[in-house]
Amino acid sequence: MTTQKDVAEKAGVTVTTVSRVINDRGYIAEETKNKVFQVMEELNYRPNAVARSLTKQKSNVLGVILPTVNHPFFSSLLSYLEEFAYQQDYKIMLCNSRLEAEKEKDYFNMLRAQQVDGIFLASHTLDIASEMKIDLPVITFDRKIEGLPYICADNKKGGRLAAEHLLARGAKRLAYIGGSLELDLLSNQRYQIFKEKAAAAGVRVQNYQCQLDSFDRREYQQLAAQIFSEKKEVDGIFAGSDLIAAAVIKEAQKNRIRVPEDLKVLGYDDLELACLYNPEITTIRQPTAEIAREAVEQLLKAVNGEEHQQKNILDVELIVREST
Amino acid sequence: MTTQKDVAEKAGVTVTTVSRVINDRGYIAEETKNKVFQVMEELNYRPNAVARSLTKQKSNVLGVILPTVNHPFFSSLLSYLEEFAYQQDYKIMLCNSRLEAEKEKDYFNMLRAQQVDGIFLASHTLDIASEMKIDLPVITFDRKIEGLPYICADNKKGGRLAAEHLLARGAKRLAYIGGSLELDLLSNQRYQIFKEKAAAAGVRVQNYQCQLDSFDRREYQQLAAQIFSEKKEVDGIFAGSDLIAAAVIKEAQKNRIRVPEDLKVLGYDDLELACLYNPEITTIRQPTAEIAREAVEQLLKAVNGEEHQQKNILDVELIVREST
DNA sequence: TTTCATATGTCAAGCGCTTAACATATTTTT
DNA sequence: AAAAATATGTTAAGCGCTTGACATATGAAA
Numbered sequence: 014m015t016t017q018k019d020v021a022e023k024a025g026v027t028v029t030t031v032s033r034v035i036n037d038r039g040y041i042a043e044e045t046k047n048k049v050f051q052v053m054e055e056l057n058y059r060p061n062a063v064a065r066s067l068t069k070q071k072s073n074v075l076g077v078i079l080p081t082v083n084h085p086f087f088s089s090l091l092s093y094l095e096e097f098a099y100q101q102d103y104k105i106m107l108c109n110s111r112l113e114a115e116k117e118k119d120y121f122n123m124l125r126a127q128q129v130d131g132i133f134l135a136s137h138t139l140d141i142a143s144e145m146k147i148d149l150p151v152i153t154f155d156r157k158i159e160g161l162p163y164i165c166a167d168n169k170k171g172g173r174l175a176a177e178h179l180l181a182r183g184a185k186r187l188a189y190i191g192g193s194l195e196l197d198l199l200s201n202q203r204y205q206i207f208k209e210k211a212a213a214a215g216v217r218v219q220n221y222q223c224q225l226d227s228f229d230r231r232e233y234q235q236l237a238a239q240i241f242s243e244k245k246e247v248d249g250i251f252a253g254s255d256l257i258a259a260a261v262i263k264e265a266q267k268n269r270i271r272v273p274e275d276l277k278v279l280g281y282d283d284l285e286l287a288c289l290y291n292p293e294i295t296t297i298r299q300p301t302a303e304i305a306r307e308a309v310e311q312l313l314k315a316v317n318g319e320e321h322q323q324k325n326i327l328d329v330e331l332i333v334r335e336s337t
Numbered sequence: 338m339t340t341q342k343d344v345a346e347k348a349g350v351t352v353t354t355v356s357r358v359i360n361d362r363g364y365i366a367e368e369t370k371n372k373v374f375q376v377m378e379e380l381n382y383r384p385n386a387v388a389r390s391l392t393k394q395k396s397n398v399l400g401v402i403l404p405t406v407n408h409p410f411f412s413s414l415l416s417y418l419e420e421f422a423y424q425q426d427y428k429i430m431l432c433n434s435r436l437e438a439e440k441e442k443d444y445f446n447m448l449r450a451q452q453v454d455g456i457f458l459a460s461h462t463l464d465i466a467s468e469m470k471i472d473l474p475v476i477t478f479d480r481k482i483e484g485l486p487y488i489c490a491d492n493k494k495g496g497r498l499a500a501e502h503l504l505a506r507g508a509k510r511l512a513y514i515g516g517s518l519e520l521d522l523l524s525n526q527r528y529q530i531f532k533e534k535a536a537a538a539g540v541r542v543q544n545y546q547c548q549l550d551s552f553d554r555r556e557y558q559q560l561a562a563q564i565f566s567e568k569k570e571v572d573g574i575f576a577g578s579d580l581i582a583a584a585v586i587k588e589a590q591k592n593r594i595r596v597p598e599d600l601k602v603l604g605y606d607d608l609e610l611a612c613l614y615n616p617e618i619t620t621i622r623q624p625t626a627e628i629a630r631e632a633v634e635q636l637l638k639a640v641n642g643e644e645h646q647q648k649n650i651l652d653v654e655l656i657v658r659e660s661t
Numbered sequence: 662t663t664t665c666a667t668a669t670g671t672c673a674a675g676c677g678c679t680t681a682a683c684a685t686a687t688t689t690t691t
Numbered sequence: 692a693a694a695a696a697t698a699t700g701t702t703a704a705g706c707g708c709t710t711g712a713c714a715t716a717t718g719a720a721a
Contacts, residue, residue, distance in 0.1 A: 014677090016676095016677060016678085017677070017678065018677085026699075026700085027699075027700055027701075028677095028678080028679095029679090029680085029699080029700070029701080029702095030698090030699060030700080032678070032679060032680080033698095033699090035678090035679095036678095036679075036680090038679095038680085039697095039698085039699090040696080040697045040698050040699080041697095041698070041699085042697080042698060042699085045698080045699080057470045057472075059446055059449055059450035060450060060677085060678075061391075061450065061452060061676090061677050061678070062447075062450040062451045062452065063387055063390045063391050063396060063451070063452045063676090063677080063678095064391055064676070064677035064678045064679090064706090065677080065678060065679080066387045066678095066706090067385075067387050067388055067391055067676090067677080067678075067679095067705095067706045067707070067708095068677085068678050068679045068680085068705075068706050069678085069679070069706085070706070072387060074430075081416060082406065082412050082415055082416045082419070083409075083412050083413050083415075083416035084412075085407075085409065085412075088406050088407050088408075088409075088412035088415075089407050091406055091407075091412075091431075092405060092406045092407035092433055095406070095431055095432070095433050096433065099432075099433075104430055104431075104447065104451065105430065105431045106398075106428055106429065106430055106431075107415075107419055107428075107429045107430075107431045108419070108423075109416055109419050109420065109423075122383055123386075123428065125383055126383035126384060126385065126386045127386045127387070127428065128385060128386065128387045146381045148381075230609045230612060230613060234613075256609075256613070259613045259614075260613060262615070263613060263614075263615045266615055285554045285580075286610065286613075288554065289554060289558075289580070289583045289584060289587060289610075290583075290587075290614070291586070291587045291590055291615065338707090340706095340707060340708085341707070341708065342707085350669075350670085351669075351670055351671075352707095352708080352709095353669080353670070353671080353672095353709090353710085354668090354669065354670080356708070356709060356710080357669090359708090359709095360709075360710090362709095362710085363667095363668085363669090364666080364667050364668050364669080365667095365668070365669085366667080366668060366669085369668080369669080384707085384708075385706090385707050385708070387706090387707080387708095388676090388706070388707035388708045388709090389707080389708060389709080390676090390708095391675095391676045391677070391678095391706090391707080391708075391709095392675075392676050392707080392708050392709045392710085393676085393708085393709070394676070
């Protein structure tokens, strides 16, 4: 392995000078600088980031804990997180907790051990605040944890828009189908507000929940099948994600229920899938790019000891398409 | 920050003993071991992985370079890569090249600097072998690069199965629609063989390509729209991905072309979407889990200096559903 | 009793890099 | 001519951990 010393020798300077060039500190002649860069190039040398992290006490790595990257919402989010982090010269270390509390804890500790500068936490099986000592900057997504800044899209507004829209389209018998409400997630607010708004209009909402957010297509379909087999005469469904909405629509069509004529289906997230589906899925858009941008920005502020927002609630938007 | 020294002091032993406990080396009394673990627990201590990497000259981190994680095929792959890596106590550092050659190069060098133990490379905008000195274990996906082991699913068989299936379903006018064939990817073999097999049956294949794999839904739709506007009377389409197949089906339905009655559409990958779509998409399954498992296994063998396969071609499978 | 396996300690180098402190030139500015 | 700015070198500590070399002590086996 090529080290700074090799570069120094070949360039005929000392390691201090090389270090000065690399870190752009102190006085350094333009000529020397060029020479050093040239030798670095020749030797295909890159400063050892591990050694730098150790001395600088800063790794320039951010940890990201997601339930699973194999879900379009999270993969989109991750894609943007990576992009914005990279722009600020931060790298991403990835963890998929699969919503297992033990794994979540393991990963958290692993990231601490790796000396990541901060953690983006979007998996909340665990009450991490009470179970762990949190001694580094963390920003959570979609969950409010005492003492930690959080970011989310406006779930309350999402629930409100959903109710208003379905009611405006003339739906009279509503259902909500989404992830488990057992986890203490801010996204549960969607259902709460949705139910309230519906109630205010004299409409009751049936509630269907997946097993602990399994993110499993089969479960979505099974749940959808259940709705139609019960013959509860639902005419408006608010789904927790476009993926669920798609499963519902498919199941409806199988049962010869026309969407949107007989049944309005409203999704959430505005995944690519929403425009790809037939009918195109009306949905409530969560701005993943903005969430990622804001998350990285706030997290890095925390990392740098700057002041940062505790509460970051981004706007959501109703996108009317064909399924309602 | 808590260090080994703190643990040693509190446990009333020396750092050597603590290190022996942590690394499970030399003689150590059960009692001492427990005491040390207990103190580690009390102090919420985790060995600094950065320092360990430096001394051990091994980071236990693997780099993953993908075109984008925001595509179901790659996010599924990544999800498994992470899972298998984690099982072997390796962490994942993630890079999205977005198919920009410059970024790909940057990322590669960044990962070298980070002292990752190996790289999984699935983005090939760049002829990395000729542009860079490769001085660490790398395994590529879907591209054969001189001197590097590679892994892929059997693209030739995929092309063959596709042709056989569409022809067996009675299609007479075929088209292929997929990513750009400009990149030197093994997946181009699908098209080659597909075309050959079709030709052998006296059927010509029209070829539609996306701009440099943009992975962009809009482009898929535009391309699909083009096919139908040209009125070329296509009755069988082989798509490079289920995502493209979905766009094609949607566009077909918009044009009142029935799938599968008037047009057979065959996808690739077997994404979750394929079963979620209506009609369900017949497809050729790439075994992402196996690809990931094998990739991690071979890569780690290379990392450990063990013998490993240069060539890993995994089987694909035709999954017949409703779109053909 | 001698030997040996077991258990721990002491000491120190080294992983590659940063950085402070200080020395020494050479230029440039006052 | 003196002072200040510029450019580089020398030296060495330190980041947290691992590991080899060696010393020492205890209890068990030969």
